Amino acid sequence: MSERPRALVVDDDAGIRVLVSRVLTRKGFAVDSARDGAEAIEKILQHDYAVIALDLMMPRIDGLGVVRYLAEHKPEKLGHVIVMTAFGAAALEKVCPPVERFLEKPFDINALVAQAVECGAIAATTDDGVKPGLETEVDSALADIKAAEPPVN
Numbered sequence: 671m672s673e674r675p676r677a678l679v680v681d682d683d684a685g686i687r688v689l690v691s692r693v694l695t696r697k698g699f700a701v702d703s704a705r706d707g708a709e710a711i712e713k714i715l716q717h718d719y720a721v722i723a724l725d726l727m728m729p730r731i732d733g734l735g736v737v738r739y740l741a742e743h744k745p746e747k748l749g750h751v752i753v754m755t756a757f758g759a760a761a762l763e764k765v766c767p768p769v770e771r772f773l774e775k776p777f778d779i780n781a782l783v784a785q786a787v788e789c790g791a792i793a794a795t796t797d798d799g800v801k802p803g804l805e806t807e808v809d810s811a812l813a814d815i816k817a818a819e820p821p822v823n
Contacts, residue, residue: 673700674698674699675698675699675700675720675721676699676700676701676702676717676718676719676720676721677694677699677700677701677702677719677720677721677722677723677786678701678702678703678704678710678713678714678717678721678722678723679691679694679701679702679703679704679723680703680704680705680706680707680709680710680722680723680724680725680728680733680736681703681705681723681724681725681728681754682705682706682725682727682728682729683725686725686754686775687705689779690723690754690779690782691703693779693782693783694721694723694783694786697783697786697787699720699721699786702717702719705728705729706729706730706731706732707728707730707731707732707733707735707736707739708730708731710722710724710731710736711731711736711739714736714739714740714744714747719747719750720750720789721750721752721786721789722736722747722750722751723752723754723786724736724737724751724752724753724754725753725754725755726753726755726757727755727756733753733755737751737753737769748769748770749770749789750789751771752771752772752773752782752785752786752789753769753771753772753773754773754775754777754782755772755773755774755775756774756775757774771785771788773785
């Protein structure tokens with residue numbers, strides 16, 4: 671039996687971490703998550719990730735710091751990075767040239783799945799990339815998380 675491909679979801683927003691983690695898990699990935707770039711680098715040192723879904727604006731070490739780390743220490747992994755950001759992708763291509771995959775927030779979850787599949791981690795299992803009813807399940811989980819977390823000022 672083959673091992674599931676690993677994915678790392680890096681975002682300081684718990685809702686996005688849970689959403690992306692659940693979707694990638696449903697698509698067959700073994701998913702780890704990190705709240706910032708420092709945690710991400712620690713996990714990258716421990717595991718071989720087929721996909722790294724990465725936010726840019728985070729505390730401690732930001733997403734660009736993670737990209738710089740990968741460029742210097744694991745350049746073969748740059749093709750596995752999907753940058754998820756509120757900044758425009760066109761502007762980011764100039765700032766973050768080694769990364770080729772960008773999704774602007776709010777992003778289409780099907781686009782994320784398509785890019786994860788493009789990373790070569792897994793084959794598509796459904797025509798539309800997401801199992802039926804998944805969006806409702808994820809929306810419910812996000813609502814629970816937002817209700818449980820105090821707002822950040």
